[in-house]
Amino acid sequence: MIVPAIPTPHIEAEKDAVAKTVLMPGDPKRAEFIAKTFLTAPVLINDIRGVHGYTGTYQGAPVSVMASGMGMPSMGIYSYELYAAYDVRNIIRVGTAGGLCERVRLRELVIAQGACTDSNYASQYHLNGTFAPIADYGLLSKAVAVAENHQFKYCVGNVLSTDMFYTDNDGRLDSETSVNMWGKMGVLAVEMEAAALYMNAARFGRRALAVCTISDHLMTGEALDALSRERTFTDMMTLALETAAAVNHDA
Ligand code: HPA
Numbered sequence: 001m002i003v004p005a006i007p008t009p010h011i012e013a014e015k016d017a018v019a020k021t022v023l024m025p026g027d028p029k030r031a032e033f034i035a036k037t038f039l040t041a042p043v044l045i046n047d048i049r050g051v052h053g054y055t056g057t058y059q060g061a062p063v064s065v066m067a068s069g070m071g072m073p074s075m076g077i078y079s080y081e082l083y084a085a086y087d088v089r090n091i092i093r094v095g096t097a098g099g100l101c102e103r104v105r106l107r108e109l110v111i112a113q114g115a116c117t118d119s120n121y122a123s124q125y126h127l128n129g130t131f132a133p134i135a136d137y138g139l140l141s142k143a144v145a146v147a148e149n150h151q152f153k154y155c156v157g158n159v160l161s162t163d164m165f166y167t168d169n170d171g172r173l174d175s176e177t178s179v180n181m182w183g184k185m186g187v188l189a190v191e192m193e194a195a196a197l198y199m200n201a202a203r204f205g206r207r208a209l210a211v212c213t214i215s216d217h218l219m220t221g222e223a224l225d226a227l228s229r230e231r232t233f234t235d236m237m238t239l240a241l242e243t244a245a246a247v248n249h250d251a
Pocket of ligand 1: 096097098162164165190191192215216
């Protein structure tokens with residue numbers, strides 16, 4: 001495992017400019033919105049590739065927010081550099097996911113206890129079996145407590161981190177196959193980043209959690225409109241930020 005020097009190929013921030021807890025939406029514009037809407041005194045710390053990173057405070061706790069980009073390779077790069085070079089302790093992904101089974105409904109939050117994947121990311125570890133990427137239990141249990149406290153609608157369970165948004169089979173999502181294959185195993189939702197984040201956290205002995213809003217449903221074909229996305233996004237941010245503020249930032 002290499003430890004990239006600072007600045008890393010993708011992050012130009014000074015080492016101390018990055019908080020020990022980082023929230024990661026997929027979208028750089030989202031990162032900017034989160035920082036400017038929810039953080040106190042946000043300061044721009046990264047602008048490479050337009051991947052804006054900010055550090056500020058939330059309820060007095062230092063928190064950074066920086067985009068992961070889309071997909072496991074991109075999440076893999078940013079979370080690796082944050083853990084290895086910047087000594088980040090906690091990364092919380094905040095994203096969207098497609099519902100895969102009836103247990104989850106549009107707008108609900110999914111707290112990803114585990115992340116199955118169709119990607120080859122784990123092959124780098126040369127294990128003689130299948131690794132099960134899981135969330136940090138401390139972050140997970142705190143997030144559940146926050147969700148209960150606010151009476152958010154949420155589910156805790158497995159997600160699928162897929163490499164493919166569009167597939168050959170049905171044009172966009174391979175919805176039927178995903179629902180049949182993964183839904184039958186109780187996998188709640190499909191997204192594209194959590195498994196890489198959980199594997200990097202495991203390899204570096206750090207903590208990670210992914211929280212997703214169900215923005216579309218593969219069984220029903222429903223999708224959130226812009227206004228509903230905004231509302232549920234605010235719930236997800238409250239969940240992630242209160243979790244971030246409550247964790248031990250040095251552990
Ligand atoms: N597939 C992959 N990622 C997603 C989806 C999906 O259906 N919906 C939201 N993120």
